[in-house]
Amino acid sequence: MVDSNELIWREYYTRLHSFIQSRVGNSSIADDILQEVFVRIHSRINTLKESSKIQSWIYQITRNAIIYHYRLHKTKELPEALASPESDSSEKTKQEIEGCIFPMIQSLPEHYRKALMLSEIEGLTQREVAAKQGLSLSGAKSRIQRGREMVKEKLLNCCKFEFDHRGSVIDYKEKGKSCDEC
Numbered sequence: 001m002v003d004s005n006e007l008i009w010r011e012y013y014t015r016l017h018s019f020i021q022s023r024v025g026n027s028s029i030a031d032d033i034l035q036e037v038f039v040r041i042h043s044r045i046n047t048l049k050e051s052s053k054i055q056s057w058i059y060q061i062t063r064n065a066i067i068y069h070y071r072l073h074k075t076k077e078l079p080e081a082l083a084s085p086e087s088d089s090s091e092k093t094k095q096e097i098e099g100c101i102f103p104m105i106q107s108l109p110e111h112y113r114k115a116l117m118l119s120e121i122e123g124l125t126q127r128e129v130a131a132k133q134g135l136s137l138s139g140a141k142s143r144i145q146r147g148r149e150m151v152k153e154k155l156l157n158c159c160k161f162e163f164d165h166r167g168s169v170i171d172y173k174e175k176g177k178s179c180d181e182c
Contacts, residue, residue, distance in 0.1 A: 004045060005038075005041070005042050005045065008038075008041060008045075008054075008058070009038065012055075012058055013034070014121055014122060015102075015121065016034055016037060016058070016059075016062055017030055017031070017034050017122075017123070018120075018121055018122065018123040019059070019062060020033050020034055020037075020062060020065075020066060021123050022123065023066050024066065024069065027123075029069070033062075033065050033066060033069055036065050037058075037061055037062050037065045040061050040065065041058060041061060044061070100155070100158070101151060101155070102121070104151045104154045104155065105117060105120070105121070105147070105151060107154075108147055108150055108151070111133075111143060112143055112146060112147035112150060113147070114133065115129055115133065115140060115143035115144050115147055116144060116147040116148070116151070118132060118133070119144050120144075120148075126140050126141050126144060127140075129143075129144065157175070158174065158175060159172045159173060159174050159175060160172065160173050160175055
């Protein structure tokens with residue numbers, strides 16, 4: 001029988017690592033913080049009151065671990081996204097949309113899917129994607145860009161978005177009864 005901690009690990013490991021790495025800029029530091037995040041999840045899983053809010057709960061633990069890292073090391077300023085966290089409703093909206101993006105990426109043709117998985121999910125640079133897939137840099141950039149456009153098109157076909165003055169999504173509504181991609 002697979003326990004809930006293992007399911008959480010499988011579901012969130014890659015996304016959390018990318019989330020952390022994009023905020024600390026170092027893969028080995030991201031590994032250390034991610035390990036701490038999973039220790040906290042394991043030790044506090046029994047405090048989660050509503051299982052439907054597990055993703056928000058996990059990302060809050062992750063943000064707190066990143067903030068703790070910056071406070072402990074005091075070598076860099078706290079990233080703006082962490083220093084002034086988004087409202088709960090805005091964060092919930094973002095997480096719901098992120099939950100749809102992964103299945104949309106999975107539905108792309110293989111060469112676009114692989115390029116986006118490497119760049120957007122695993123956090124590799126476009127140069128690293130090119131090397132890993134045996135492509136020229138311009139070829140990798142094209143695949144990533146086309147893949148992003150395909151996902152954007154799928155999102156726009158599925159939902160109507162509302163943006164703030166900076167271009168960030170603040171709300172969305174499904175266009176039909178439900179989106180087949182999510």
